[in-house]
Amino acid sequence: MNDFYIEEKVTLKKLSEIIKINEIEFVRKTFLKGISLKKNEILNFETAKTLCKDLFNINILKKNSFEFETKLFNNNFYISIIGNVNSGKTTLLDFIFKTNISSKEFGKITQFVTVFELLFYNKKIFFFDLPGHKLFNKIIKTYVNISTIIFLIVSIDNDINKEYENIINIIEKNDINLIICINKIDKKTIEKIYLKNLKTFKISSKNGYGVKNLICQSLESFKFFKDFNNLYDGIIVNSYIKNGIFYTTLFLFKNTLKKNDFIYFSNEKIQLKNLYVHNTEKDKIISPCIFKTKSIIFPPDFFFGKNKNTLNKNSNNIYKENYFHFNNYYVKSSNHTIALSILDYYQSLKSNDKIKMSVSLGDFNETDLNYCINFKCKIILISLNLNYSILKKINENNLFYKKFNLISDLIDYFVSLYKLDxxxxxxxxxxxxxxxxxxxxxxxxxxxxxxxxxxxxxxxxxxxxxxxxxxxxxxxxxxxxxxxxxxxxxxxxxxxxxxxxxxxxxxxxxxxxxxxx
CATH class of the missing domain: 2.40.30.10 (Translation factors)
Structure with a gap:
């Protein structure tokens, strides 16, 4: 018997679509039971549950039927959600956390990392929602390497058997616990799927089928074996501008942080003048903890530490000095994930003698403008808007200016303009x-x-x-x-x-x- 998930209230028409029963047939059967209903009739959960059970032997569950424990246990789990574009990664987390992020993403594409936290059956779990586009490969690899479990979301629209070889390659190249999630099974019925030596779950991120079972069995199947905390103290998750204020989300793996403490990156140190947890300002935070800062500009880098020597010892020095050379293009974004990915793309070019690029985070201000005027830089903005006074000065100084909303559009622009690679x-x-x-x-x-x-x-x-x-x-x-x-x-x-x-x-x-x- 199949399980279907609905909200507290649902129309008869919508209920018919969910359980895949013709609405006329639904009305006819209820009429034979002495109940008169219209297709736009609003049913509460208990009524819908009783009708579906009695008439069609279908089990109906509430869409918000997750019961999360509130008792904190010692072991923490870090789960990365990976998969191709439009495989349903963000929609899955939208269902679990009752958010609506997927509908607000520009172009319906994830371009930034989001971290979610919950307590589930005495275990503290952190979910990393990662971009799906190949341009974000370095971002994805970084989070995969610090995760306990990987949920690889595969859409049922794809050829599952053809995906098998790629999945095996992922496991062989990375020491990871991988679970395959066959998503969107609400769209069509599929035969039994068997991928040798791989844990596979059939789920629907849209209506929640199989999601609770996926999480429960995942936590029971694997032990917490990653010991990455001895390398770094934390990682930058994402950044954005809201109401003219620049916010950055960070994840503290270990240790504690106090207001006005310094944290160290590969090439510079930053003072934390404010700390926010769940929009409440704190004087001190204890790991593991997701926290935010505001009006602080961080370098486009991954990890940070409280101890300068420890970080430098373990840092890969990914970005060399010449990648910050201000010449030709001045790229600015409010999105930390996008900034890192652009730097990674620039570094990976086989021949980058045609492009010199600087990438920085934050809003485009007068200081940025003056630099571009002095060095005749071409200005590229990603998901940022200019105020009228700065735009006027750009035009007065005949500076090149272009805005993009998607990183893929920016890369396409460079490729088409310079015939790169x-x-x-x-x-x-x-x-x-x-x-x-x-x-x-x-x-x-x-x-x-x-x-x-x-x-x-x-x-x-x-x-x-x-x-x-x-x-x-x-x-x-x-x-x-x-x-x-x-x-x-x-x-x-x-x-x-x-x-x-x-x-x-x-x-x-x-x-x-x-x-x-």
Missing amino acids: KIELITSKIIVKNTFPCGKNKKIAGCCVYEGCLNLNNTIKIFKELKLVFQGKINSIRIKEKIVDKVEAGNECGILIKNFNDIEIGMKIISINYVNK
């Missing part, structure tokens, strides 16, 4: 002339190739009214029921696209190859 080569241009159903929830795009040659192995970009709506791969190409590998200009064909079913007549498609410079 690889060149994107357009191999064909296509227009969608018709669409045809193909199996459950799939569509074939009836297309005409009007320029170049389309190849099955090409990456494709799909545009709707000049806006990019999808980039991915082709599943298959057919010409008059015959499967082919390529289509020359002037021919029509049917294209089945991987992981994209919202194809529409009139959309334009280009196929591309990436070639080395």
Whole structure:
């Protein structure tokens, strides 16, 4: 018998959708029981639970039915949530903590680290919600290395068997306790999944199916074996600007901190003039603890320590001096995760002689402006807004200025402008002339190739009214029921696209190859 989760109150129509019963059938069966209901009728939890049990033998649970213990135990668990973009990582934590972060993320993409804390069956657990985009690989690897358990979220929309080899590689390269979470099972029924020697759970981050069982069994399965606390005292989690004030969230692994204490990074020390826990100012905090500071600008670095010598001994000195060289581009962001990832990208370029870049945190102020004027820097802002007076001075001094909301857009800008690493080569241009159903929830795009040659192995970009709506791969190409590998200009064909079913007549498609410079 399946379990379904609902809120305290739900409409009959919504309840029918959740339990996958036709609403007309639901109304008919209740009528035969002598109960008259309308599809927009609001049902409380107990009524919905009784009706579903009596009429359809379906078990209904409250969506907020987690019962967390409040007694603190000695052992702490650190769980990193990893997975591809749109796999449902943030939605899972939204369900557990009753938040709504996923709906507020720009472009529905996680671009910063968030840490959550809870007490669950006498265990204190810290969850790290990590970005999914490959541009954040260094961020992800850092948190994986300090975590007790890793939840790898895999969407049911993906080919699970093809993911298996990648998962094995992750385990072999990292000494980690990995649990595979097959997510979005509320969307469709799947056969039993068996991944050899891997712990696998089927869950739905949307309605909460299997989530409590996942957490309980995870904590019972593994012992707390990571001993990273002897290396560092803490890590910067994220940063942001709110109402004109710059906030930074930090995570203290060990030791205690007092107001006005200094903490040490790779190349500088910062004084903690204020400490906030749950928005309450504190004079002292004890580890493990998530805390915030305000109006303090930290360097784009990962770890910090109370003792300067200890930190320097264990620091990897990831960022060399020349990466802070102010020449050409002056990049500023309020997001600590984005700043680190840009530095990592800049460092990883095979040839960066065309770009000199400085990356810093905080709001763009008069000091930043004066520096850019003196050194003729090009200004790049990520998720920041300029006030009118500074924008006016930028225009008066003829300074280059550009703003981005997504780090991927900034990287694409640099790649396209400077042809970094690889060149994107357009191999064909296509227009969608018709669409045809193909199996459950799939569509074939009836297309005409009007320029170049389309190849099955090409990456494709799909545009709707000049806006990019999808980039991915082709599943298959057919010409008059015959499967082919390529289509020359002037021919029509049917294209089945991987992981994209919202194809529409009139959309334009280009196929591309990436070639080395």
